[in-house]
Amino acid sequence: MIQVTCAIIIDQGKILVAQNKENSDHPFQWEFPGGKIKSGETERDCIVREIEEELNLTVEIAEALIPVEHNYEIKVIRLIPFVCSLVSGHLKLNDHKAIKWVDEDELDKLDFAEADRVLIQKSENRERLKKYLGEKMH
Numbered sequence: 835m836i837q838v839t840c841a842i843i844i845d846q847g848k849i850l851v852a853q854n855k856e857n858s859d860h861p862f863q864w865e866f867p868g869g870k871i872k873s874g875e876t877e878r879d880c881i882v883r884e885i886e887e888e889l890n891l892t893v894e895i896a897e898a899l900i901p902v903e904h905n906y907e908i909k910v911i912r913l914i915p916f917v918c919s920l921v922s923g924h925l926k927l928n929d930h931k932a933i934k935w936v937d938e939d940e941l942d943k944l945d946f947a948e949a950d951r952v953l954i955q956k957s958e959n960r961e962r963l964k965k966y967l968g969e970k971m972h
């Protein structure tokens with residue numbers, strides 16, 4: 835099983851979602867940015883590193899959400915989510931086709947990678963997310 839962290843970055847009540855490139859495993863689908871945990875690395879170190887690498891942003895972890903496991907047949911992943919706030923940085927798209935900031939109700943309309951859909955549909959994750967939405971985190 836591949837261990838993958840992802841960041842649900844919330845700023846001013848909106849959530850950052852990232853679109854995969856055409857040549858990725860899930861072309862044009864949306865996901866939360868992140869990536870595979872390197873050996874010897876903590877989950878928390880991994881997500882902060884990945885967001886720097888992929889988006890050139892520094893984030894701070896607010897809370898861990900509940901991980902989900904998903905079998906894509908070609909691979910099984912454990913997706914480990916963290917709610918994060920923005921600290922600094924100028925956004926660069928180093929890995930993705932696009933990003934956008936969405937409201938919570940838009941999450942259900944996006945064409946997400948399957949693991950991400952399971953993640954956001956989990957009622958406990960949804961409940962935990964709500965407390966960061968509609969308010970500024972700083």
Ligand SMILES: Nc1nc2c([nH]c(=O)n2[C@@H]2O[C@H](COP(=O)(O)OP(=O)(O)OP(=O)(O)O)[C@@H](O)[C@H]2O)c(=O)[nH]1
Binds near residue numbers: 838866911949
């Ligand atoms: N980052 C990320 N990957 C996800 C999500 N959902 C999901 O199914 N995945 C899958 O999990 C795997 C993560 O791999 P990755 O390519 O993002 O990780 P990485 O940056 O460490 O990869 P690399 O160093 O091998 O290029 C991919 O197969 C990706 O399709 C998600 O929300 N975020």
